[in-house]
Amino acid sequence: MTPRRNMKRLHWDIALRQATDSGQGLSAFLSRLSVLGMIIAVSVLLAALSVMNGFEREMRVRILSLVPHVTIRGYADDREWGQIQSDLVELSSVLRTLRFTDLDAMLTADGQAQVIRLAIADSQVLPVYESYLAPPISSLRANEVILGSALASSLGVKVGDRVSALYSVGAVGNRLVPGGLSVVSILDSETEIDQIFALAGPNSGKLNQLQLGSGLSLTLSDPLVAARLSSQLKVALAPNFWVTDWTSSQGNLYQAIELSRRIVILMLASLLIIATFNVVTSLVLVVSDRRASSSMLRAMGLTGADIALIFIIQGGIIGAGGAGLGALFGFILASLTPYLVFALEAYTGSPLLDTAVYPLAYVPVDIRIYDFIAVPVAALLLSVASCALPAMTAARLSVTEGLRESR
Numbered sequence: 126m127t128p129r130r131n132m133k134r135l136h137w138d139i140a141l142r143q144a145t146d147s148g149q150g151l152s153a154f155l156s157r158l159s160v161l162g163m164i165i166a167v168s169v170l171l172a173a174l175s176v177m178n179g180f181e182r183e184m185r186v187r188i189l190s191l192v193p194h195v196t197i198r199g200y201a202d203d204r205e206w207g208q209i210q211s212d213l214v215e216l217s218s219v220l221r222t223l224r225f226t227d228l229d230a231m232l233t234a235d236g237q238a239q240v241i242r243l244a245i246a247d248s249q250v251l252p253v254y255e256s257y258l259a260p261p262i263s264s265l266r267a268n269e270v271i272l273g274s275a276l277a278s279s280l281g282v283k284v285g286d287r288v289s290a291l292y293s294v295g296a297v298g299n300r301l302v303p304g305g306l307s308v309v310s311i312l313d314s315e316t317e318i319d320q321i322f323a324l325a326g327p328n329s330g331k332l333n334q335l336q337l338g339s340g341l342s343l344t345l346s347d348p349l350v351a352a353r354l355s356s357q358l359k360v361a362l363a364p365n366f367w368v369t370d371w372t373s374s375q376g377n378l379y380q381a382i383e384l385s386r387r388i389v390i391l392m393l394a395s396l397l398i399i400a401t402f403n404v405v406t407s408l409v410l411v412v413s414d415r416r417a418s419s420s421m422l423r424a425m426g427l428t429g430a431d432i433a434l435i436f437i438i439q440g441g442i443i444g445a446g447g448a449g450l451g452a453l454f455g456f457i458l459a460s461l462t463p464y465l466v467f468a469l470e471a472y473t474g475s476p477l478l479d480t481a482v483y484p485l486a487y488v489p490v491d492i493r494i495y496d497f498i499a500v501p502v503a504a505l506l507l508s509v510a511s512c513a514l515p516a517m518t519a520a521r522l523s524v525t526e527g528l529r530e531s532r
Contacts, residue, residue, distance in 0.1 A: 156443060159400075163447020164454060166400035167504050170390075171455030174496050176462060177386040179489030183316075185348065187485075191254065191318045192371055193223075193342030194351040197358065199366030200339075209362070210341060218354060221344040223250050229293040232306070232323070235281040243270075243290075247327045253344075254324075257314040260284065265326035270306040273322030274313040282308050315486040397500075400447070401507040437512045444508025448501035456497065462490050 197209065210222050223246060230243040248264045255261060258271065265271070272282070282288055290304045312322050345351055348371060355370040362368065466488045470477055478486050 156439075159443045160447045160450070162400040163444065163504060163508070164451040166397040167448055167451025167500055168453075168455035168458055170394065170397055171452060171496060171500055172458040172462065173389050174500070175455075175459035175490050175492045176488060177389055178491035178493055178496070180485065181386060182491045183485055183489045187314060188316050188318060189348045189371060191257075191314055191316070191322075192374065194345040194348050195343040195355050195358070195368065195370045197341040197343070197362070197366055197368050198339060199362075201365060206341065209366075213341075213343060216354075218345050218347065218350055219343055220346050221253075223253075223342045223344075224340070225250070225342055226339045230323075231291040232280060232288045233291075234286065234288040237280045239276060239279055241276065241321060241323045243292075243323045243325055245325045245327060250324070254312055257312050258310045259313055260310055262310045265309070265324070267326050267328040268304070268306055269309045270323060270325045271310045271312055272308055273319035274311050275319040276322060277308065277311055284308055284311060317485075319486075397504055397507070401504070401511050405511045437509065440512030441505065441509045444505040447508070448504040451504065452497050452501045455500075456492065459490050459492050463488055 201209075206224065210224070213219050213222050225244055225246040227242055227244045229240065231238055231240045232243075233239075246265075251258075251262065251265060254271070262271075270288070272280070277283065280288060286308050288306050288308065290306050292302045292304060294300060294302055306325055312319060312324075343354075345354065351370040352372050355368050358368045466477055476486060478488065
């Protein structure tokens with residue numbers, strides 16, 4: 126083995142011995158403390174990231190799958206609506222178009238009343254909601270209604286019950302028309318949609334004003350392009366049509382989730398930086414504690430650069446150990462989060478999240494490989510970079526003063 130390779134091995138042996146010292150001295154305690162701080166910072170950051178990623182994913186996949194991405198309303202005959210629908214189907218960004226009518230209605234049952242926006246559509250719309258319907262249904266007839274679980278609970282009704290309805294109809298000089306609806310299924314998506322969802326079959330109420338055709342909903346392949354498509358349609362369509370998109374109703378929620386995600390990342394990234402400063406502080410104290418040993422190594426022929434490299438390697442070992450174990454514990458913590466929330470809810474007897482306040486009734490988790498690579502690598506690089514100051518201090522130590530202290 127060449128002298129150069131022997132020297133490299135010596136650097137690693139000394140750094141590893143200092144970083145993994147199982148003794149009771151100051152250096153051993155500070156090394157363990159640095160690793161523990163890095164483990165806590167990395168694991169908490171990764172677990173929180175997984176939860177925030179889960180909220181973002183559920184917003185995209187679940188909530189936005191239950192609402193129209195773009196909605197066109199207007200006054201037109203069936204031929205004009207058919208032409209618009211056929212033109213939009215040709216767009217590559219449009220996955221599905223559905224005709225519907227909606228109007229204000231007041232539902233009452235068992236002494237409870239709720240004012241809602243009642244949507245009326247035929248059975249073609251059911252596949253959108255089939256994953257969340259209980260019981261599943263294949264058709265929706267006149268005077269049948271599907272209610273969100275929270276809305277049904279507030280009215281005190283279940284499948285098979287009947288609710289009284291008071292429809293507000295007429296474009297000018299609205300009039301109230303009484304009617305009744307039979308609950309045939311419940312939508313339970315565990316999202317805030319359950320608070321307001323009400324879908325009735327075509328011709329409900331037997332009113333001419335409730336025929337299909339007053340609106341067209343679009344489902345897009347990418348919901349984030351809805352605002353751009355909405356702007357284009359506002360220009361392209363005649364003045365008797367008006368266009369809205371999901372950002373007008375759910376946009377604030379999505380922005381709030383994104384803002385919360387950034388704030389959480391910033392706060393927990395600061396925790397990671399504090400853990401890195403802990404590595405710096407620990408190495409500075411280790412350098413002071415190892416003055417005599419460093420001076421002896423210098424007297425035996427090692428240069429200041431060799432001493433500096435030993436402490437840099439030691440910081441890298443601490444960073445690698447903390448980042449690796451932090452990623453492992455972060456994965457375990459993220460995976461157990463839904464079960465911990467369930468246990469907390471069972472202990473307190475009340476839900477942690479309520480769709481009356483929060484967008485979801487559960488805590489979602491989305492573990493992404495990119496995060497579990499980027500965060501530990503960043504922690505490792507920060508640890509190595511933070512070793513520069515202690516390493517330079519160790520390299521400039523006076524050999525004679527260090528040897529004098531060893532007496």
